Amino acid sequence: MTNTFRNHPDLKPLLHKIQTSIEVNIIHRPLKFMEVCGTHTVSILKYGFRQYFKDSIKFLSGPGCPVCVTSAQDIDKIIFLAQQGHHIVTFGDLIKVPGSHSSLEKKIAKGATVDVVYSPLDALKIARNTNKEVIFIAVGFETTIPVIASLVLDAYAQKLKNLSILCLVKTMPNVLRYLLSHLTGQIDGFILPGHVSVIIGSEPYEFIPEEYHIPCTIAGFESVDLGLGVESLVEQIRSRSSKVDNRYIRMVKAEGNKAAQVLISSVFQESDVSWRGFGMIPRSGLQLKEDFEQFDAAQKFDIQVDEVELQTACICGDIISGKRSPLECTLFRNICTPENPVGPCMVSFEGACAAYYKYGE
Amino acid sequence: MDKKTILLSHGSGGKLSQEFLELIYKTLEDVVVNHGEDSGSFDADSARIAITTDSYTIDPIFFPGGNIGKLAICGTTNDLAMVGAVPKYITLSLMIEEGFQFDDLKKILISIKQQTMKAGVSIIAGDTKIVSKGKIDKIFINTAGYGIIQTDQVISSKNAQPDDAVIVTGDIGDHGAAIMAYRNGFDSELRSDCANVASLIKALLDDDVIIHALRDPTRGGLASILNEIAFSSQVDIEINEEALPIKKSVTGVCDALGIDPLYMACEGRAVIICPEDQGERVLKIMRSKTLGKNAQCIGQILQKTDAPKLYLKTFIGARRILPLLSREQTPRIC
Numbered sequence: 001m002t003n004t005f006r007n008h009p010d011l012k013p014l015l016h017k018i019q020t021s022i023e024v025n026i027i028h029r030p031l032k033f034m035e036v037c038g039t040h041t042v043s044i045l046k047y048g049f050r051q052y053f054k055d056s057i058k059f060l061s062g063p064g065c066p067v068c069v070t071s072a073q074d075i076d077k078i079i080f081l082a083q084q085g086h087h088i089v090t091f092g093d094l095i096k097v098p099g100s101h102s103s104l105e106k107k108i109a110k111g112a113t114v115d116v117v118y119s120p121l122d123a124l125k126i127a128r129n130t131n132k133e134v135i136f137i138a139v140g141f142e143t144t145i146p147v148i149a150s151l152v153l154d155a156y157a158q159k160l161k162n163l164s165i166l167c168l169v170k171t172m173p174n175v176l177r178y179l180l181s182h183l184t185g186q187i188d189g190f191i192l193p194g195h196v197s198v199i200i201g202s203e204p205y206e207f208i209p210e211e212y213h214i215p216c217t218i219a220g221f222e223s224v225d226l227g228l229g230v231e232s233l234v235e236q237i238r239s240r241s242s243k244v245d246n247r248y249i250r251m252v253k254a255e256g257n258k259a260a261q262v263l264i265s266s267v268f269q270e271s272d273v274s275w276r277g278f279g280m281i282p283r284s285g286l287q288l289k290e291d292f293e294q295f296d297a298a299q300k301f302d303i304q305v306d307e308v309e310l311q312t313a314c315i316c317g318d319i320i321s322g323k324r325s326p327l328e329c330t331l332f333r334n335i336c337t338p339e340n341p342v343g344p345c346m347v348s349f350e351g352a353c354a355a356y357y358k359y360g361e
Numbered sequence: 362m363d364k365k366t367i368l369l370s371h372g373s374g375g376k377l378s379q380e381f382l383e384l385i386y387k388t389l390e391d392v393v394v395n396h397g398e399d400s401g402s403f404d405a406d407s408a409r410i411a412i413t414t415d416s417y418t419i420d421p422i423f424f425p426g427g428n429i430g431k432l433a434i435c436g437t438t439n440d441l442a443m444v445g446a447v448p449k450y451i452t453l454s455l456m457i458e459e460g461f462q463f464d465d466l467k468k469i470l471i472s473i474k475q476q477t478m479k480a481g482v483s484i485i486a487g488d489t490k491i492v493s494k495g496k497i498d499k500i501f502i503n504t505a506g507y508g509i510i511q512t513d514q515v516i517s518s519k520n521a522q523p524d525d526a527v528i529v530t531g532d533i534g535d536h537g538a539a540i541m542a543y544r545n546g547f548d549s550e551l552r553s554d555c556a557n558v559a560s561l562i563k564a565l566l567d568d569d570v571i572i573h574a575l576r577d578p579t580r581g582g583l584a585s586i587l588n589e590i591a592f593s594s595q596v597d598i599e600i601n602e603e604a605l606p607i608k609k610s611v612t613g614v615c616d617a618l619g620i621d622p623l624y625m626a627c628e629g630r631a632v633i634i635c636p637e638d639q640g641e642r643v644l645k646i647m648r649s650k651t652l653g654k655n656a657q658c659i660g661q662i663l664q665k666t667d668a669p670k671l672y673l674k675t676f677i678g679a680r681r682i683l684p685l686l687s688r689e690q691t692p693r694i695c
Binding site: 006007011012015038039042045046047048049051052066067091092093095096105106108109110116118119139140144221223337338339348349350357358359360 | 366367368369370376377380544545546602603616618619620621670675676677678679680681682683684686687688690691692693694
């Protein structure tokens with residue numbers, strides 16, 4: 001199988017050139033690059049980048065897996081709604097995430113009505129064909145939010161009374177600002193999320209090189225994309241410069257996707273939200289605007305969950321802030337496995353722990 | 362396990378399935394004589410007989426490239442072929458939900474007839490059950506298959522040897538990707554590879570090719586089946602990413618959904634483990650048939666080991682483990 005962006009004849013020479021450049025020009029090693037997005041974590045492990053650069057680059061996983069950053073209390077809210085007999089519509093990855101005492105998967109086995117969908121818009125069809133209250137669990141970043149906005153607008157246009165969303169969506173730039181202001185270790189470069197950048201563009205990240213002087217690259221997800229992204233960071237370090245270098249130009253424009261941005265802002269407004277591992281971060285999420293409050297499950301239903309602080313040795317919070325790797329977690333692979341996930345990073349296929357586990361790290 | 366509830370993941374073909382099957386094997390250990398092969402076998406007066414059984418449930422029941430009826434006959438005859446048997450008879454049991462359409466049943470029965478004639482098998486016994494609305498999902502099919510083993514060779518998942526070649530008879534992941542694309546409303550030309558591979562295996566055995574192990578990579582896909590062979594034979598296996606035959610359209614669907622084609626079900630493929638010096642013959646015979654025209658040698662069996670692993674050599678020359686997944690893959694969110 002040949003693929004222009006996956007198995008290009010120039011890929012191996014490019015990686016060799018990067019490796020040589022690090023060895024010849026850069027004294028401080030291993031370099032620490034944070035891949036913000038969970039899909040990048042998967043790609044880095046899947047294509048063998050972590051192994052290829054094992055002595056020269058340490059890849060750190062950032063807070064870019066939407067499941068991993070969903071708090072236990074938010075999972076408890078979903079389970080509460082399912083237990084009330086409502087029809088839950090969700091993405092598959094959320095099914096197994098442990099809340100403080102159970103998971104949606106266990107509730108399904110006990111009779112909860114849960115539909116796993118790929119597109120949020122599937123919730124419309126489900127709502128039209130049932131008398132039950134249908135609740136779409138809205139998780140994700142800017143990539144997913146425009147479609148969730150479309151769902152709300154369609155529900156509004158169709159005057160659907162039995163559809164609402166539990167809004168748990170989060171946004172990208174401000175969590176990076178939070179991360180950088182609380183940083184304890186060194187990050188030499190950021191591999192910025194490709195799919196999110198398609199929507200928001202490259203401009204919102206400019207504060208990283210300007211205020212923190214850290215090189216950034218926007219990269220795609222194929223091996224060639226990653227190679228070009230890593231090359232950009234190494235080149236910036238070598239030349240002692242820093243910028244947001246867009247290496248995903250076939251998909252990402254500096255200004256992003258204006259139509260998607262308008263769609264988002266027509267339905268949602270900024271809000272302070274709680275992230276697993278970080279706590280409350282100002283203006284790092286979205287909530288429905290007043291015009292659409294009738295579709296807000298949090299307002300529509302009296303959701304009663306306890307404030308529970310999970311007491312486990314799980315270090316998912318440290319993992320998504322780049323402080324530690326899954327391999328440093330005492331639970332990893334012995335107590336915490338994909339079959340018995342303790343923390344959310346082991347649940348989602350985009351989670352750092354699940355990716356490390358799957359790819360045999 | 363005994364205190365827990367059975368979850369859908371226990372039927373995914375991954376790690377949780379293994380735990381689940383362990384309970385069954387352990388409880389029935391004094392009466393079970395087959396462990397981990399697609400069909401069981403026994404010696405009769407003048408022949409070695411293979412028997413298999415399977416149940417079929419799929420959503421949607423009609424999909425691009427087939428339907429549940431075609432799937433049931435191909436799946437059953439393929440399981441017989443995986444122990445070197447020529448399929449002869451099958452049984453057919455239909456469990457149908459109240460409200461199911463006669464027209465749909467007729468379409469499924471026509472497919473069943475076409476596939477049995479194609480495979481040269483006869484239906485020797487059958488049963489029907491109509492179940493109250495909501496008690497099952499549309500239609501379930503259960504079959505048993507009976508075949509005569511046409512070789513004296515020991516073809517078994519326990520029989521992979523160091524230096525053996527690993528060959529697949531065609532493109533990987535078509536069935537799983539076609540179903541995923543269809544379910545998610547993708548505009549895709551992908552079709553299930555659902556087919557009877559018994560004729561391919563018969564051609565190899567008729568030519569006296571030496572075969573050590575055969576499996577059809579259905580639930581859990583190629584990576585799960587190779588993990589099972591590695592575990593049963595206590596060997597490491599390495600496959601080469603550059604050699605894997607995967608359609609661009611399958612890669613496209615899998616990339617869009619964030620799932621790995623190596624774990625996607627195939628319903629018309631076989632994995633052949635044979636001595637290295639038989640590899641070229643196998644490929645020549647396979648490629649002479651329409652169903653095997655894209656056959657590829659994708660890797661090899663490495664050394665014996667107490668801790669078997671399946672490795673993938675990636676495009677960039679790195680090596681990583683392909684584990685047994687714990688559950689079905691789900692589409693990524695972002």
